[in-house]
Amino acid sequence: MRKFEDQEVDKLFDRWKDDFEPDPGLTARVRSALGQPRGRERDEKSLAIWFGNAFSRPGLAAGFAAVFVLVGMGLSQLLSSSGFGGGAQDMNLSYRLSIDPLYRLQAMAGADEFANQPIQPAQHSPNDAPVLLAGLGWLQGELDLSEPQYEQVTALHGDYEMAFDELFGELLESHRAYRAFDKQRMNSDVIDYFQLYELLQTQKDLSEKSARLTEELLLKVEQIIEPEQRTRYRELLDQVYPGFSPSEGSKTDA
């Protein structure tokens, strides 16, 4: 019988790696959660203050105005040619990543084996690493939410956040299990159909749960906002879920 001494426990501790990879979107998410602009935007803000002070002098103001016109013309051409201005789309994408665990899995892990999707998301592939929406200041601006509405909507999303995160974790594990099974199947003459059925059944259940939770949240948001805000909200949703409209009735809590 093997005996475990303190040194053996220490050795096991030493072998326990954390597989750390720096998170490229971390700073952006933290800033977003803090409701602060990102580093570049902050610099722009402080520059604006500096220019504002400079403009209090008439001579400098005239010089700056001329430079602004020239630089502005150049920049506008540059930006239009490079297709800048996808900020709103990025926010829609982040919102969808935040409220749709299945889509998050597909965007982050490239899981394409989840065939059952009651809500059909729009097709577009993000260029950058996916960043979850950390705050709802964006939605407040888009829908012109009053302070009480904003608080309600934020609390509502907060209620679901944990459930979405849990579900995402389960989806990820299911995806990994499927991949492991698939890899083993390629190297084996025997296919365990029972195991395959269980894996697929789990994926189906999780996909349905994901869609149900998302739909629940969207419906509850619609119950908080006013009709004219609802129209705008549906426009936003339409960009991420074309033709989707929450069906009245599902009211299960997260």
Added chain:
Amino acid sequence: MRKNAAEDHELMRALIREDSGALERIIEKWERPLFSFAFRYTQNEFVTRDIVQETFVRIFTKRDSYDFSYPLASWIFTIAANLCKNRARWQKRHPEVSLDTGLSSGDGGEEASLLEVVPAEASLPAEDIEKEEDLDLLKRAVMSLPHDLRTAVLLHHYQDLSYKEIAEVVGCSARGVETRLYRARKILRQRVQASVERDESSQKKKVRFETRTLNESLGQLSCSP
């Protein structure tokens, strides 16, 4: 690196002044230690990333309340440890059928993952498999430790914090940390040992059963005409 208190305090002062890039510098310096701690505490990468993010949010929002007479490491890990604890409590209150926690081994707290049912991606030599199994046993044993023991042992082993710094995080004296580390190691050793014994015992039973079945089959073969 983190032992440099003057550097840490300068970073915090810059953060309090909201100097440009101060938050980024804090994140750059502390992301790895926080990830390392939260990952081993929760053993879930996604939850870990969430906790790391929230820790930095709190570092920023509570920066004015930081007491410069305490080490920054203690303050930061106190925030992270509380978030880990809250998360664990939340998961306890909202148990879900998870692929991660599917099969209970029946000795209170130590659970086998359904994923373990899925065969490993590549075959490993027997010795490596045994080492991996031992490591899994340790991970499960760590998960079953109470919050203060788990926090103390992880900070001590992986973050190289002094007893005094760990004491600030756990909320006890330096002597209390020593006691907690002793208790934690004892529990870990016992649980890993118990699991190994259980595994070896079931392995022996399996071999006995297979030998008996084989002998019976051979007996039947020799009796048949």
